[in-house]
Amino acid sequence: MSVSQRAQSSSKYDTPDAKARVAKAIEQLRPVFAERLSVGVSVREQHGRGEAFAQSYLPDAVIWPLSTAEVSQVVKVCNEWRVPVIAFGAGTSLEGHVSAPYGGICLDLARINRVLEVRADDGDCVVQPGITREELNAQLRDTGFYFPIDPGANASIGGMIATRASGTNTIRYGTIAQNVMALEVVLANGEIVRCGNRARKSSAGYDLVRLFTGSEGTLGIVTEATLRLHGRPEAVGSSICSFPDLRGAVDTVMELIQTGAPVSRLELLDELQVRACNAYSKLSLPEQPTLFMEFMGTEAAVTEQFERAVDIVKSHGAAGLEWAFDEQRRAALWKARHAAYFAARALRPAADCIVADVCVPISHLADCVAKARAQIDAEGLVAPILGHVGDGNFHVLFLIDPNSDDERARMDRVYDSMIETAHRLGGTCTGEHGIGMGKRDKLIAEFGSSVVDLMRRVKEAWDPNGILNPGKVFDL
Amino acid sequence: MSVSQRAQSSSKYDTPDAKARVAKAIEQLRPVFAERLSVGVSVREQHGRGEAFAQSYLPDAVIWPLSTAEVSQVVKVCNEWRVPVIAFGAGTSLEGHVSAPYGGICLDLARINRVLEVRADDGDCVVQPGITREELNAQLRDTGFYFPIDPGANASIGGMIATRASGTNTIRYGTIAQNVMALEVVLANGEIVRCGNRARKSSAGYDLVRLFTGSEGTLGIVTEATLRLHGRPEAVGSSICSFPDLRGAVDTVMELIQTGAPVSRLELLDELQVRACNAYSKLSLPEQPTLFMEFMGTEAAVTEQFERAVDIVKSHGAAGLEWAFDEQRRAALWKARHAAYFAARALRPAADCIVADVCVPISHLADCVAKARAQIDAEGLVAPILGHVGDGNFHVLFLIDPNSDDERARMDRVYDSMIETAHRLGGTCTGEHGIGMGKRDKLIAEFGSSVVDLMRRVKEAWDPNGILNPGKVFDL
Structure with missing residues (x-):
């Protein structure tokens, strides 16, 4: 896209009537949502940025829908008035995904947050987008299953899908993209569609589930997700050890991965991070590059895995190798990592x-x-x-x-x-x-402008008015 | 798309000048490809259908390109003349993917079939699309790695990507979609692009690798793929057992999966299929529903896994439970499955x-x-x-x-x-x-017309002339 084209399309939101159109949309939606629509500055400020992103851009209004039908209704009105719609989950995103650089309406999905179904026979569940991963796992506690994708923050499932989140468990379970089986999505015109299914694999047409996953709210708003669950492992072994230098720690990681060690988590804190953790969590870890490892399986398998890892770890000069099966002891070992x-x-x-x-x-x-x-x-x-x-x-x-x-x-x-x-x-x-x-x-x-243009053409084909989270993924 | 619209776009290929345009394209390409371009009927017949699909539709010509640049050149000419281009790998597809219902030019990629790079440090490799999975694994033999996706047929890697293939190893390794890291693709206008990368995960924009994977040659032609390899397992244990009835066999599968047994393959042959295998492979298996199981890991882990599976298997009335670690013995046990x-x-x-x-x-x-x-x-x-x-x-x-x-x-x-x-x-x-x-x-x-229309809009945005494998995935 040339600079002049960009200026032109950006002007969609800069025309004198843009604010008037937003006002019209709000006027139309206010009687429907009543106190669940807010134009208060403090509310808008809470929704104008995620975590750890410097700039803040306020939406013109925040709406808390309670259902897919309500999300669809808002999107339809916004599409009619050419007003941006920004989906908001837990607000933990780090790259300004939830900001509203062109104003518009923020859809706070926090109240669409139920677990709709847990199917133990198939190890899957259906959830609404506003539920956080901690709340989901709390509700799964008695089922024997859990949802292992853990980006650190207590993000919403919808937000995790939008950013293609992963985190500490990826080696074993993949990213969220490999754990979303089906989606219900509200499209830019307000239409509600479902893609994917509950089979473990499918070759039926283009993989729209993976296309929506990671599209950052620019292609549709996820209103329901079918997630693959995993059985809680019989045994988990956690370990921690410190290295004289960063290279020893990272070389250990490389060797563990390259030899195919079936480690399930492998986390590094550098010297400065360990010092920070000691101060914050009142610990006394050696202030050296530190590796956190975790293995899962049967107790016999975990023990065998750990014993093999020890040889590699020691060959890179590790010291203070500690090890635990017990949940409380494991939590203590990993305390520094969790509060990092x-x-x-x-x-x-x-x-x-x-x-x-x-x-x-x-x-x-x-x-x-x-x-x-x-x-x-x-x-x-x-x-x-x-x-x-x-x-x-x-x-x-x-x-x-x-x-x-x-x-x-x-x-x-x-x-x-x-x-x-x-x-x-x-x-x-x-x-x-x-x-x-x-x-x-x-x-x-990363990809060159031709590939980014392919993405943009999908965006334009599906959201011709450019209302879904404009200014994210690519410039207007 | 309404019926009248469909008729209209279909007419692109039915106009009186369609054959003339194909002739022009062939005329333009003939001097470039010489004996690597054929219009002979027997060659075209070999390329008019895959395996096991009744109808045959012949392309107007078959070309054997030797490089990405040559693929690009053909596609450019076809785009200019609005002539269909159909990519052809090993011809093992089962749903008519390689047929040419609107004529056009078949690009036989069999001679673009080299392994370009094997990176043992990262467990990945770069291959050209025409290589078959057996040939790839033969070339990997001394590296300690293998590419485990096994759809049964000796398909080409490009074809496997196009159909989102999987097969017997999916429980452990996922489908090919989870094992493609990056792609080089020739687009409908002949442009050569690269998407994906060699990192184990990425949240960089829309996941175009997964969108091309399974798009059946309708969005672009894969000319290079970076694949994730896997270390050959230390030990593999194979097993076979027969059940008095089909339900016992399938209930066993369900229980094994539901209890999270780390089985790597789990294959079923029914009574009639076993009878066929006995006749064909000169075996004497009990003519009953039969389950083939495989476990991978260290020898200790495999033994532990198998012992646990035995309890489940026996509780469903299995008999004739045989078990082997040794490669030759394993091959003998699974002989019936391989020739099924x-x-x-x-x-x-x-x-x-x-x-x-x-x-x-x-x-x-x-x-x-x-x-x-x-x-x-x-x-x-x-x-x-x-x-x-x-x-x-x-x-x-x-x-x-x-x-x-x-x-x-x-x-x-x-x-x-x-x-x-x-x-x-x-x-x-x-x-x-x-x-x-x-x-x-x-x-x-499966999805409803709205979702299929989303797919179609991607197709139209990326291939406005509809030259890439027309008539596949959706009607014109």
């Missing part, structure tokens, strides 16, 4: 926290992490590193003075370089956080 | 073999298989059943007198009923064979 984000923030409480996210082929992980660490230090920034390293995915938590353009520029240098390096080595600019507003230029850098 | 398709054909050598393919939630598998068997018998047809039952996927091999409309009508009654039942129970009209020409109406039955 808040511990990092506490290193510099007044700072903005920008969470960088890249994912690279496992063979390049050690080099990429080491290079990022060196650049962070050279720029004099405060930025711990942690990661779901078993996938080649790592995060830098940049703690940046919000009033310092200079610090932000130094961060940008490091982050741009991390992404360039990832691209050069066959990796991606985002393992799990998505594009949102923050990485639209990086998406083009 | 040809054994079935040999039951009635002059018959057409139509391979029905449905996939249902595992909890409904026993009912669906039993119902199919009863209907086959009630209609007096010869049709063994076999299946990748661990996924809920089963096949009926209908052996039909090609000259008997009556037999075909009886088959249609059974097959239509199988699909209706699958749909009613949350399953799919195709677990792994795809839509092709054979199931276009079933795709609409």
Whole structure:
């Protein structure tokens, strides 16, 4: 898309009548939703940004629908008036997905949050999009099943689908994309459709479930999802160990993955992150790069897996190798990992926290992490590193003075370089956080404009008025 | 799309000048490809149908390109002249995917068949589309890796991607969709693009790799694929056992899956299929419903898994439980399974073999298989059943007198009923064979016309002239 074309389509929202159209849409919806429609500034501010994204863009109104039919009704009215619609889950996204740069109506799905069905015979369930993963797992507690996709934050299932979330369990269970079987979606014209099915596989036509998954609310609004559940493992063994240097830790990861060790979680905290965790969670871990491992299966299998891992771990100089089967003891071992984000923030409480996210082929992980660490230090920034390293995915938590353009520029240098390096080595600019507003230029850098144009043509074919979460994934 | 619209777009290929345009395209391409372009009838007949699909539609010419650039060149010329292009791999597809109902040019990719790279450090490889899975695994033999997706036939990797193939290893490794990391694709205008990357996961924009996978050559022609490889398991244990009735066998499958047994293959042959295998492969298996199981892991883990499975298997009345670790012995045990398709054909050598393919939630598998068997018998047809039952996927091999409309009508009654039942129970009209020409109406039955229209709009946005494999997935 040329610059002039872009200016033209952007003008859809900048015309003098744009605000008048939003007002018309709100006027039409207000009698339907009454106190479930708010134009109050504080409510709009709560919905104008996700977690950890600096800019805030307020919607013109927030609506809390209670059903798919109500979502459809709002979308129909918005389509009629050419007004943006932004779906909002738990607000934990990190790339500005829920911001409203062109105003419009925010659909807060928090009250559409029931588990509609759990089918133990097939190990699947049907949920509404507003339920959070913790609430879902709480409701599954007595079934023997759980939904293992765990992006860290207590995100909503709808939001996780929108960003193609993953997290700590990916080595074993895949991302959410491999665990969504079917979707009910409200399209841009308000039509309600269902795609996918409950079979374990299908070759029936284009895979629209995977196309909606990760489309960040730009192709449709998910109003129901059929999820694959997993049986709770008989036994879980957790382990923690520390390494004299970062390379030893990451080389261990590479060797574990390359030898096909059936590890289910493999998490890294660097030295600075461990220091932050010790301070925040009152622990006394050795302030060294630390690896958290988890194995699942029968007790015999887990023990066998662990014993094999020990040989690899020790050969890279690990010390303080601890190990537990017991749930309470495991939680204690992993305490540092679970609170890592808040511990990092506490290193510099007044700072903005920008969470960088890249994912690279496992063979390049050690080099990429080491290079990022060196650049962070050279720029004099405060930025711990942690990661779901078993996938080649790592995060830098940049703690940046919000009033310092200079610090932000130094961060940008490091982050741009991390992404360039990832691209050069066959990796991606985002393992799990998505594009949102923050990485639209990086998406083009990753695939080239022809591929991004293919995505855009799908968007235009399905949402000709461009009302669904405009300005995300690509520029208007 | 209304009937009149359909008639209109179909007329693109029926206009008096359609043949003239094909002739122009061939004339333009002949000097480039010389003896690698053929208009001979016997060559065109070899390319006019896949396996097991009754109708044959001949392309106007067959071209054997040697490179991505040559594929692009052909597609460009075809796009210019509005001539259909049909990609052809090994010709093993079962739903008429490679037929040319509107004529045009068949691109036989068999000579673009090299392994371009094997990256042992990351467990991935880059291959060209014409390589077959057996050839790929032969070339991987010394690397410690293999590509486990096994649809039975020695299909080409490009064809497997096009139909979203799976087969016997799906329980453990997923379908091919979960094992394709990146694609190079020639688009309808001849442009060459790359999507996906070598990271283990990514949230970068719409998932075009999964959209191309299963699109049956209607959105682009895959010219290169990056595949995830898997380490050869340390130990494999294979087992076979027979059951007094079909329900006992399928109930065993359901219980194994529902208890989360880490089985890697789980295959069923019914009584008639076993009889066919005994005759064809000179075996003496009990002529009863028979289950083939396989476990992978360390020897200790496999033994533990097998011992647990035995309890379940025996509780359903299994007899003749045999078990082997040794490769030669395993091959002997599974011999009946491997030759099942040809054994079935040999039951009635002059018959057409139509391979029905449905996939249902595992909890409904026993009912669906039993119902199919009863209907086959009630209609007096010869049709063994076999299946990748661990996924809920089963096949009926209908052996039909090609000259008997009556037999075909009886088959249609059974097959239509199988699909209706699958749909009613949350399953799919195709677990792994795809839509092709054979199931276009079933795709609409599965999702409704709105969802099929979403697919069609992608097709129209990416291939406005409709040259890529027209008449597949949906009617024109």
